[in-house]
Amino acid sequence: MESLEIQGRPAIAGRAEGVALVCPESLTGWGGIDPATGEIKDLASGNRGQSIAGKILVIPGSRGSNGWSCYYSITRVSGAAPRALVVTRVDSSSAVAAVGLKVPAVVDFPADADPCRLIQNGDYVIVDGDTGRVTIRRGE
Amino acid sequence: MVKLTPREQAMLSGQDGPMKQRALENVVQYAEILGAESLCPVSRATVFCGRHSYLEAAGNLKYHEMFSRVQLGSDELLPPAEIERQCLAQTCVSPCETFEYQAFQQSHSVFVENREYLDEARKMGVVEVGTCAPYLNGWLPLPGEHFVTTESGMTILGNSLWAARCNSDGIEAAFWSALCGRTPRWGRHLTEGRRANIRVAVDFVPETMIEWDLLGRALGLRLPLHSQPAVTMDSSGADFNRLRQFLTALAVSSNCEICHIVGLTPEAPSLAAAFQGEDPAAYPEIRLSRADLAETYDAACxxxxxxxxxxxxxxxxxxxxxxxxxxxxxxxxxxxxxxxxxxxxxxxxxxxxxxxxxxxxxxxxxxxxxxxxxxxxxxxxxxxxxxxxxxxxxxxxxxxxxxxxxxxxxxxxxxxxxxxxxxxxxxxxxxxx
Structure with missing residues (x-):
């Protein structure tokens, strides 16, 4: 088993762990996911058909419509929320989504520690929203 | 730590009621995540008030329960409050046409529920306008004016063409800002947050609406996230409708919130001005030709x-x-x-x-x-x-x-x-x- 730690900026406090879902091109706004199930509908996403529900969602930032964060915030009510949010570089839409989701979140990683490059789908990831530390375990 | 004014501290302590308190708590947390040092006053807002389809994921909620739980993130039902009087708020698009529903295969109950949502928004002080193009009705921010909007096209138009100040934020955040009259002083609300960080050279003259639309998407799909382009081009074929088509297509295919067009948009009288004194040559360049438009068209049609x-x-x-x-x-x-x-x-x-x-x-x-x-x-x-x-x-x-x-x-x-x-x-x- 390999293990790697990367350090970002803590955004939403708390600790969560689980299987990573990495969307290196982000997900498009307004309809990019099904907010009831968390299923990715974005036609341009390599993760189309997978669900963000219960995952550690790893994205570079937001993409597309101002109607971006609302599709994530509502998963807190629908039960399809990810367990944690990891954002390479926070922007206004992904910050609003973090407030709405209320799950542990870490943002703003250094250029040599881009979580979208270092984390792979299926990695086991521990997100510490108090310290900003993200632990990546592969082969577990 | 976000520095708050006495007025903001009073609202945060609950002086204006629990709904405004909650809205400001969210704005402050939003500001902390961004790393903003203070908030700025918001004088215009477009808000997404109808019973939109994505809200069905939260179940069959009445307006105020939905508003508290989904838009404000509160598990308690908060008594409704009015939009801040300083903030001119109007509705963005709705999931129902103003008068028709059968033509869209919608049931009467869907139409009535949407009507109820819009009526409640009116009671909060939102003017029902129902458009993605609020500028058509005179909702026009001045240069330097801070606004929030749920429409991507309005965000980028306001920033780029009118030198007003707005971030993409989100549908929830537009409500928070309209309720408390504040948004984080961060990103496009700061002069330095509007600086170009990538050069774009267009080697042809777009003249028709479809060419401007295609140029917007072709550029958006090529921009790295968080880009703020300074475009060098012959923009003699531009008019307002072509520009709004270009900027809207650009915004929704990237996460671009401001686009300078050298010699046309007010913060880019020159390429150097768009980069606010930094050397443009130190930044990457994207070149676009008509062949790129053809590729974009073929993918769309x-x-x-x-x-x-x-x-x-x-x-x-x-x-x-x-x-x-x-x-x-x-x-x-x-x-x-x-x-x-x-x-x-x-x-x-x-x-x-x-x-x-x-x-x-x-x-x-x-x-x-x-x-x-x-x-x-x-x-x-x-x-x-x-x-x-x-x-x-x-x-x-x-x-x-x-x-x-x-x-x-x-x-x-x-x-x-x-x-x-x-x-x-x-x-x-x-x-x-």
Missing amino acids: DPGRGPVDLVSLGCPHYDIYQLQDVARLLDGRRIAPGVTLQVWTTLAVKALADYNGFTAAIEKAGGSLYTASCPVTIKSDYLASFRGAVFDSLKQITSARLNLRGAAYYATAAQAVDAACSGEWKEANRWKA
Whole structure:
């Protein structure tokens, strides 16, 4: 088993762990996911058909419509929320989504520690929203 | 730590009631995540007030329960509060047309529930306007004015063309800001947050609406996230409608919130000015040619010929001159049997179209002029019923593809009207570089 730690900026406090879902091109706004199930509908996403529900969602930032964060915030009510949010570089839409989701979140990683490059789908990831530390375990 | 004024501290302590307290708590947490040091006053807001389809994921909630739980993130039902009086708030698009619902295969109960949501928003002080193009009705921020909006096209237009200040934020955050009158002083709200960080060279002169639309998407798909381009080009073919089409297509295909066009937009009298004194040569460059537009067109428009039963025009909502053009294009013609022709605008512009006879001309040909919504904002399964749909907007066709089962064609307004009258999409219509 390999293990790697990367350090970002803590955004939403708390600790969560689980299987990573990495969307290196982000997900498009307004309809990019099904907010009831968390299923990715974005036609341009390599993760189309997978669900963000219960995952550690790893994205570079937001993409597309101002109607971006609302599709994530509502998963807190629908039960399809990810367990944690990891954002390479926070922007206004992904910050609003973090407030709405209320799950542990870490943002703003250094250029040599881009979580979208270092984390792979299926990695086991521990997100510490108090310290900003993200632990990546592969082969577990 | 976000520095708050005495007025903000009082609101945060609950002096203005629990709903405004909650809204400001969210704005402060939002500011902390961004790393903002203070908040700035917001004087305009467009907000997303209808019973939009994504809200169904939260269950069948009445307006105030939905507002507290979904928009404010509160598990408690908060007593309603008014929008801050300093903030001119109006509704963005709605999932229902202002008056019609059967034409969109919607039930009466869906229409009534949406009406109830909009009525409650009115009680909070939001003016019901129902448009993605608030500037058509005079909602125009001044240079330097801080505003929030739920419309991506308005964000980038306001920043780029009017030098007003706005971040993309989100639908929830627009409500928070309208309620407490504040947003984080961060990003595009700061002068340094508006600096260009990538050069774009366009080696041709876009002249038609479709070329500006294609240029926006072609650029958006090539921009790294968080880009703020400074575009060098011959922009002599620009007019307001072409620019809003370009900027809207750019915004929704990237996360771009501001685009400087050297010699045209106010913060870019020169390339150096767009980079605020930094050396432009130190930043990367993207070059765009007509061949890039052709690639974008081919990705947007299905190949071959085929039957057409839906034609939708007006994304962003058409202005009065675009409606005049459609009326002229339809003069002496009839929509083919079985084809639905929809043209979308704002309620105020429709009143002008009624008065000028454009609505009557569209209806005489068998088309309809609608307000407050558009096909992709109406509940998603509506689009699945059509065999072939024609749109004159890359924003519309790209979102529509998520729910269409039939073919999708991308056209000029004139080609779209031809398709509505013939019931057919012809291969010869395809745009060529």
